[in-house]
Amino acid sequence: MAPTPGRNPRTRVHVVSDVHGNARDLARAGDGADALICLGDLVLFLDYADHSRGIFPDLFGTENADRLVELRTARRYEEARAFGAELWAGVGTDRAAAIEKAVRRQYAELFAAFPTPTYATYGNVDMPSLWPEYARAGTRVLDGERVEIGGWTFGFVGGGLRTPMRTPYEISDEEYAAKIEAVGEVDVLCTHIPPEVPELMYDTVARRFERGSRALLEAIRRTRPRYSLFGHVHQPLVRRMRIGATECVNVGHFAGNGRPWALEW
Secondary structure, eight states, X not given: OOOOTTSOOOOEEEEEOOOTTOHHHHTTTTTTOSEEEEOSOOOOSOOSSOTTSSHHHHHHOHHHHHHXXXXXXXXOHHHHHXXXXXXXXXXXXOHHHHHHHHHHHHHHHHHHHOOSSEEEOOOTTOOGGGHHHHOOTTEEEOSSEEEEEXXXXXXXEOOEEOOTTOOTTEEOHHHHHHHHHHHOSOSEEEESSOBSOHHXXXXXXXXXXXXXXXXXXXXXXXXXXXXXXXXXXXXXXXXXXXXXXXXXXXXXXXXXXXXXXXXXX
16 A cells, blocks of 8 residues: 555564674564664673573683572672672683673674664663774664654663662663653653563562663653653563553563564554
């Protein structure tokens, strides 16, 4: 069917989050879409489903990864940090330099897999300072910013809020709220973390609540976007719900399922 005169032709975007090293499927994630949106967490530090995968087991082995996951799952965060510090002291390697080197290897592969165009924001385990070196022409990085796609306005807010896990890109509630405010009214609000709604924050496998944003929830209620899209919670109790006029959607754990979530209008 021909498009109606005066209206944009139909637009389709694919959305991914929590890529965590899955470059193979990322290379196909934009197939059939006008654009790809990535909501962050490109880096794979440690795969909780397969403890042999990620930066940590590459450096310290699967047995030590098993122990770290055990401590974190039991919420014994101080013990987990002490255990990690002991391992780093034993290898005599500069921790920051070793992690950055490993992250750079992952970013080189992952950014090369992005199709054109890609609109991306940071996750809580990402290192934003490195992104300008790897984002090629055709990949636009947005944080506290807006962009128009197919006649709709998309707002992007990256990163996570502070937790005992102390992942690389955790910011204060005040800084996060300021970015939400900067985005303003949009058709689609794209974030890494969910709004502060218990059902959207609870991970049924990790058996814990992840951090969600109250400022994001308040913005949804106040500005009434068509969609709120996010990731971060890998196995959420509820993947989708309406808050007033807004459809809130966890777009899925891309590292685990390799499938983008599609939005068409």
